[in-house]
Amino acid sequence: DAGITQSPRHKVTETGTPVTLRCHQTENHRYMYWYRQDPGHGLRLIHYSYGVKDTDKGEVSDGYSVSRSKTEDFLLTLESATSSQTSVYFCAISAGPPGTEAFFGQGTRLTVV
Amino acid sequence: EDQVTQSPEALRLQEGESSSLNCSYTVSGLRGLFWYRQDPGKGPEFLFTLYSAGEEKEKERLKATLTKKESFLHITAPKPEDSATYLCAVMYSGGGADGLTFGKGTHLIIQP
Numbered sequence: 001d002a003g004i005t006q007s008p009r010h011k012v013t014e015t016g017t018p019v020t021l022r023c024h025q026t027e028n029h030r031y032m033y034w035y036r037q038d039p040g041h042g043l044r045l046i047h048y049s050y051g052v053k054d055t056d057k058g059e060v061s062d063g064y065s066v067s068r069s070k071t072e073d074f075l076l077t078l079e080s081a082t083s084s085q086t087s088v089y090f091c092a093i094s095a096g097p098p099g100t101e102a103f104f105g106q107g108t109r110l111t112v113v
Numbered sequence: 114e115d116q117v118t119q120s121p122e123a124l125r126l127q128e129g130e131s132s133s134l135n136c137s138y139t140v141s142g143l144r145g146l147f148w149y150r151q152d153p154g155k156g157p158e159f160l161f162t163l164y165s166a167g168e169e170k171e172k173e174r175l176k177a178t179l180t181k182k183e184s185f186l187h188i189t190a191p192k193p194e195d196s197a198t199y200l201c202a203v204m205y206s207g208g209g210a211d212g213l214t215f216g217k218g219t220h221l222i223i224q225p
Contacts, residue, residue: 004156033212043157043200045212058212090156092213099144099164099204102213104156 003027004105006091012111019078021108023091025071031094032074033058033102034066036087043090049074050096081112116140119201119216126223129190134199134219137183142206146184147213148177149200157200160186191223 003026013019034046045058047066055066065077078085088109092102120135145164149157161170163179170177176187186199198220202213
């Protein structure tokens with residue numbers, strides 16, 4: 001898995017609570033990404049980072065925030081979880097620049113009840 | 114309109130029966146087209162990157178090709194272990210974000 005660890009792997013949370021997912025890499029790659037995967041939609045980009053403290057929005061960023069204070073860690077926070085955020089979340093890393101292949105973690109299955 | 118369309122959605126083959134999966138895209142300014150394999154409960158596994166029309170890449174029983182508007186993933190004499198969902202993704206200029214745009218995948222089943 002190219003030195004990518006996602007935690008937790010599974011989580012059930014209640015509507016309205018904040019949730020933070022963690023992605024940790026050991027490859028020292030510059031780019032890190034958060035995607036969500038839903039039936040009928042495929043993988044969609046939430047946020048990405050192109051360096052420490054440098055982040056930007058993706059296609060489906062509403063309701064999510066990210067932080068990257070160290071090269072190896074990229075955090076995804078659901079500020080107030082909703083049932084529509086029930087999904088499988090994948091972190092990916094890339095040495096960059098854009099156009100370089102990305103490598104994915106094993107995913108976090110999040111259920112919001 | 115989807116920017117990346119994969120067909121068929123699902124494909125069932127007999128072991129040894131060769132076939133092709135299609136990925137068509139409507140974006141302009143292609144920076145790269147990527148093929149991934151995804152097994153149930155796991156993250157996508159990188160297979161190939163193609164950058165320009167006419168380019169081909171091979172790995173074991175898989176061969177990926179690229180034209181100006183589509184890519185094919187050819188599977189020659191597949192085995193049951195080739196069963197998986199195959200994902201196509203593009204990265205392109207002007208996409209507004211430096212991430213991949215994925216198709217919905219082709220679910221491939223190889224029967225012994």
